[in-house]
Amino acid sequence: MIKLMAANWKMYKTRPEASDTARDLVKSLEAMLPDDREVLVFPPFTALYAVGEAFKGRKNFSWGAQNFYPKEEGAYTGEISPRMLAELGCTYLLTGHSERRHVFGEGDGLVADKTTLGLAQGFRVVMCIGETIEERRGGKVEEILKNQLDKGLSGVDKSLSPERLSIAYEPVWAIGTGEVASLDDIVQAHSFIRQQLGKAFGERGQEMRILYGGSVKPDNASEILGLDNVDGVLVGGASLKADSFSRIVLA
Numbered sequence: 001m002i003k004l005m006a007a008n009w010k011m012y013k014t015r016p017e018a019s020d021t022a023r024d025l026v027k028s029l030e031a032m033l034p035d036d037r038e039v040l041v042f043p044p045f046t047a048l049y050a051v052g053e054a055f056k057g058r059k060n061f062s063w064g065a066q067n068f069y070p071k072e073e074g075a076y077t078g079e080i081s082p083r084m085l086a087e088l089g090c091t092y093l094l095t096g097h098s099e100r101r102h103v104f105g106e107g108d109g110l111v112a113d114k115t116t117l118g119l120a121q122g123f124r125v126v127m128c129i130g131e132t133i134e135e136r137r138g139g140k141v142e143e144i145l146k147n148q149l150d151k152g153l154s155g156v157d158k159s160l161s162p163e164r165l166s167i168a169y170e171p172v173w174a175i176g177t178g179e180v181a182s183l184d185d186i187v188q189a190h191s192f193i194r195q196q197l198g199k200a201f202g203e204r205g206q207e208m209r210i211l212y213g214g215s216v217k218p219d220n221a222s223e224i225l226g227l228d229n230v231d232g233v234l235v236g237g238a239s240l241k242a243d244s245f246s247r248i249v250l251a
């Protein structure tokens, strides 16, 4: 399975900054990227074209959008549709990120609509799930993950090719805090997610990638990537500098 090494640049980087970082990533990674690693960057909308210019035509370099509205077009002021993103050459979409859920109030229904439409329009989708610290302390991790998976994937075509859907497990309390989930916590959550994907998609569920996200850094990436059912990472803060993200990609 090709490990998916994803960078989420969140609301950082102007167009020239993004272009420089993307070009630096190509410089430091292209010649030594193993065949089983794919580099994926989610820049802000305004930098998608610039990142596409740096990455296009390069094997295993992909780019995608952090957000979109799940309609083809219409009177939705301020929103961007998947069609508009396809035009920029993006092949990936992110759904369910905890900042969308918690800062912008996106519920499971909207996450499901976005995941369903994004896939139906031919994109690859990375759907994020994860529990809050209160939910973890209350012993509800599996219940929350199951609920987010069941609802988020409720409209998805069950005969989908496995490379089209990835799940990112991001415990909310580990995002941007420097606090990484323990290796045991990651193994347990990923094995539970794998089980659920198997129930939903049968054999295909075994081949879908499950990424870990939450304070991944160059010095912890290798041990996280070595765990069972960890098929990639979704990196925020440590992906903003080309040098640090390159070290993670090659970890």
Ligand SMILES: O=C[C@H](O)COP(=O)(O)O
Residues within 6 Å of the ligand: 008, 097, 170, 174, 175, 176, 177, 178, 213, 214, 215, 216, 234, 235, 236, 237, 238
């Ligand atoms: O999308 C990425 C995650 O929110 C992780 O962010 P972080 O690496 O800054 O903790």
